[in-house]
Amino acid sequence: MCRPLYERHRDTPPALNRQPQSEKQSAVSKETAKQVLTIEGNALHRLAGLVGEEFERAEEIITSATGRVIVSGLGKSGIIARKIAATLTSIGIQSFFLHPVEAAHGDIGMIGRGDVAIIISKSGATDELLVLINHLKRIETPIIAMTGNTQSGLAQAAEVILDVSVEREACPINTVPTASTTAALAMGDALAVSIFKRKGLTEADFAALHPGGSIGRKLTYRVRDLMVSGNDLPLVDIATPMNGVIDEMSARKLGIAVITDNGRLAGVITDGDLRRLLQRVERPLELNAGEAMVRSTREGMERGMPLTIDPDTYVGRAVSIMERHIVTTLVVVGEDNGPVGLIRWIDLSTAGVV
Numbered sequence: 001m002c003r004p005l006y007e008r009h010r011d012t013p014p015a016l017n018r019q020p021q022s023e024k025q026s027a028v029s030k031e032t033a034k035q036v037l038t039i040e041g042n043a044l045h046r047l048a049g050l051v052g053e054e055f056e057r058a059e060e061i062i063t064s065a066t067g068r069v070i071v072s073g074l075g076k077s078g079i080i081a082r083k084i085a086a087t088l089t090s091i092g093i094q095s096f097f098l099h100p101v102e103a104a105h106g107d108i109g110m111i112g113r114g115d116v117a118i119i120i121s122k123s124g125a126t127d128e129l130l131v132l133i134n135h136l137k138r139i140e141t142p143i144i145a146m147t148g149n150t151q152s153g154l155a156q157a158a159e160v161i162l163d164v165s166v167e168r169e170a171c172p173i174n175t176v177p178t179a180s181t182t183a184a185l186a187m188g189d190a191l192a193v194s195i196f197k198r199k200g201l202t203e204a205d206f207a208a209l210h211p212g213g214s215i216g217r218k219l220t221y222r223v224r225d226l227m228v229s230g231n232d233l234p235l236v237d238i239a240t241p242m243n244g245v246i247d248e249m250s251a252r253k254l255g256i257a258v259i260t261d262n263g264r265l266a267g268v269i270t271d272g273d274l275r276r277l278l279q280r281v282e283r284p285l286e287l288n289a290g291e292a293m294v295r296s297t298r299e300g301m302e303r304g305m306p307l308t309i310d311p312d313t314y315v316g317r318a319v320s321i322m323e324r325h326i327v328t329t330l331v332v333v334g335e336d337n338g339p340v341g342l343i344r345w346i347d348l349s350t351a352g353v354v
Contacts, residue, residue: 036178039170043179044186050163051190058144058160059194062093065142067114069095072103074128076177077120077184084118084188091196104131111141118144118188122164122180124152133157146184162187223318224311226351227332227341234258235339238266238290242277245269245289254342256329259289264337267293268306308333311340315353318343 062069069088073081081097088095098107108131111117117136121129124147136143137157145158148165155161164187170178234252236245238261249257255271269289273296277284281295297303309318309330318330322345332341348354 036170039168040179040182043166043183046167047164047183047186050165054160054162055190055194058162059191059198061116061142061144061160062088062191063195063198065114065116067094067112067116069093070098070111070115070117070141071095071120072098072100072117072129072132073120074100074126076181077122077126080181080184080188081118081120083185084120084192087188087192088195091192092199093192093195098132100126100128100132103135104128108132108135111135111139113139113141116142116144118146119154119158120146120164120184121152121154122148122177122184124149124154126154129154146187148180148183221315221351221353222311223309223313223315223332223343224341226315226347226353227311227343228254228347229332229341233339233341235260236289237261238288240289242285242287242289242292245292246274246285249274254344256342257289258331258339258342259293260339261290265305265308265331265333265339266290267303268331269293269296272296306331308337309343310334315343315348315351319348319354322348 069085071081071085071088072078078097078099085095085097096110098110103111117132119129119133124145130153133143133154142160143154143158144160144162145154146162146164147154148163149155150161150163150165164180164183166179166183168174169176169180232252232254234248234254234257236248236257236259238259240248245257249255249269249271257269259266259268269292273292274284276296276298277287277292281287284292284295287295293303307321307325307327307330309321309332311332311334321330322328328345330343331339332343334340345354
């Protein structure tokens with residue numbers, strides 16, 4: 001039996017035999033990456049300036065259609081078309097990708113009256129699109145063209161032309177579809193998000209369309225479903241001596257105590273606060289919870305109220321707040337700002353939300 005090729009080279013897979021890049025090669029690689037990202041970023045910035053009445057017409061055609069949205073393209077444009085169709089479907093617009101070659105061999109029968117077509121082609125002159133375009137015109141299906149050539153045959157056949165032209169591709173020979181596919185994809189995203197807002201979709205609507213995966217869980221679970229509450233919640237009054245606060249923190253094992261004043265949220269004391277107290281105060285156990293909060297404030301910072309969230313909020317909102325403020329715990333408050341729970345990053349992770 002012939003041994004695998006990599007076993008002939010001292011049993012080391014080929015990738016591990018490669019020599020590391022020199023500093024010069026590494027610098028060239030980084031510079032190339034920056035150039036590609038700059039070119040594509042500039043293409044998107046230019047694209048934003050091209051959005052006008054044609055975009056509004058495209059949106060109107062899609063939202064007023066009685067049928068589905070057909071998205072088609074060939075090659076790299078076809079890949080972008082698949083993604084745009086999937087994005088539209090995710091916001092409740094019935095959409096599907098139609099391969100132009102397969103359309104010419106029977107799949108054209110999938111198109112019905114009342115449908116709308118989005119055709120993507122950089123040149124607007126792809127021969128394989130002709131059969132599909134002719135059929136669409138014959139049954140009076142509105143065509144929205146996404147093309148880099150507004151004088152092309154596709155553009156002339158379309159009711160609406162979305163100009164997705166770019167000044168150059170990001171590859172060295174200005175040929176490989178890079179900036180142009182990025183532009184088409186971004187235009188599709190712009191259409192989808194604009195329609196999303198136009199339809200007035202809510203988090204509940206989006207959750208109904210995404211019952212599975214982390215997206216579904218973010219928009220299905222509410223904070224109250226995952227929060228620590230009841231007897232597991234470490235609640236102490238603002239006048240509680242610090243030894244009582246520490247006892248409560250040790251019993252609940254959450255690394256935090258929620259401090260209340262007449263039933264309302266007054267602040268929190270964390271493990272980090274305890275460490276700062278030990279460093280600064282000679283007899284920290286002689287303080288009460290309110291005094292400890294003041295004395296344990298981080299250097300150069302004022303003691304503010306902890307970040308809070310409503311128990312009926314979708315957990316996706318909790319994820320967003322935690323990521324933006326770089327925290328791992330939010331206090332859940334109910335009526336009159338009374339603490340009713342804690343939602344932690346680990347709770348979200350365990351539930352598969354993050």
